[in-house]
Amino acid sequence: MNKPQRDYVDIVYNEIDRPLTKYPAQLARYLFERYQIKPGQKLLDIGCGRGEFLGGFIDCGVTGYGVDRSRSAEKYCPGADLRTADLENDSLPYEDDFFDVVYSKSVIEHFYYPERLVREIHRVLKPGGIVITLCPDWEFNYRIYFEDYTHRTPFMQSSLRDIHLIHGFEDIKVERFRQLPILWKGVSWLLPMAELTRLLAPKFLSKHSKWVRFSKEIMLLSSAYKPYETGRM
Numbered sequence: 001m002n003k004p005q006r007d008y009v010d011i012v013y014n015e016i017d018r019p020l021t022k023y024p025a026q027l028a029r030y031l032f033e034r035y036q037i038k039p040g041q042k043l044l045d046i047g048c049g050r051g052e053f054l055g056g057f058i059d060c061g062v063t064g065y066g067v068d069r070s071r072s073a074e075k076y077c078p079g080a081d082l083r084t085a086d087l088e089n090d091s092l093p094y095e096d097d098f099f100d101v102v103y104s105k106s107v108i109e110h111f112y113y114p115e116r117l118v119r120e121i122h123r124v125l126k127p128g129g130i131v132i133t134l135c136p137d138w139e140f141n142y143r144i145y146f147e148d149y150t151h152r153t154p155f156m157q158s159s160l161r162d163i164h165l166i167h168g169f170e171d172i173k174v175e176r177f178r179q180l181p182i183l184w185k186g187v188s189w190l191l192p193m194a195e196l197t198r199l200l201a202p203k204f205l206s207k208h209s210k211w212v213r214f215s216k217e218i219m220l221l222s223s224a225y226k227p228y229e230t231g232r233m
Contacts, residue, residue: 026181028056031103031132035223037062041100044124046117047087047107051077062101067092088112092120099124105134108160112152118167127228131169133160133221137176140198140218160222169224177221179214 037043039061045054048066051073058064064080066073073082083093088111102121108114121131138145138154145151155163161174178194197215206213 023179023181024052025056025059027105027179028053029060030181030184032057032060032062035101035130035132037101037130042098043101043103044092044094044099045080046092046102046104046121047110048073048077048080048082050075051080051082053103053105054080057103065094065099087117092124094124096123097126100126100129102129102131104132106136108133109135109153109155110150114153115163115167118163122167122169122226125226127226129226131164131222131224131226133223134177134219135160137218137220140176140216144203144217155220157220160220164222164224168227170227172222172224174220174222177219179217179219180211 031037037057037060041062043054043057043062043064045051045057045064045066046068048054048068049070049072051066054064054066054073055077058077058079064077066077066080066082067085067087068082069084069086071082071084073080085091085093087107102125108117111117125131135155136145136151138156142154145154157174157176161172164172180190180194183190183194194211194215197212198218201209201212201215203216206216
């Protein structure tokens with residue numbers, strides 16, 4: 001008899017191996033300010049996991065919604081409107097033109113057919129709404145990419161741009177992004193140090209130093225907007 005599949009978030013992101021930190025709130029605040037998200041706007045966190053990033057956005061003043069296969073966010077982010085769905089196969093459980101912002105971090109690369117997800121994001125975003133996506137940059141992470149066996153589709157700058165362009169988004173920007181809050185504050189002289197760390201620091205140090213880990217694990221950060229006048233995809 002087959003045993004039921006265990007909850008990925010509860011197993012991989014347990015509090016012993018992945019303790020809670022201040023980073024999700026820092027990133028949420030940075031994105032909230034950078035993209036001029038306004039208090040009261042409706043934000044959907046796709047693949048919200050434990051709900052830490054969603055909680056950070058809620059603390060900034062948004063009305064927060066989260067969807068995931070896991071129910072873990074019910075424990076960590078009780079202030080959100082949370083729903084469960086098999087995102088690989090199901091439509092997003094929301095009506096058309098509903099959200100001002102759709103956010104995801106380390107989600108799109110887990111899909112065999114990420115175009116289905118992007119199509120659904122386009123559907124649930126309001127005209128003029130923004131989608132903000134973070135995922136690993138294949139070019140810099142290919143040696144470690146499949147340490148996570150649930151990774152399915154690698155992305156580079158060009159492919160992340162094109163998947164949004166093909167599905168009707170505009171004003172698409174994709175950049176490389178390091179998960180080091182001090183670099184977000186414009187401390188430009190530290191950027192060469194991060195790059196030297198990426199090139200020269202031994203990989204095993206990543207387990208002991210967040211500076212080393214996030215200098216090496218470069219992400220992609222993209223933003224794109226749903227046009228005000230568009231036909232249904």
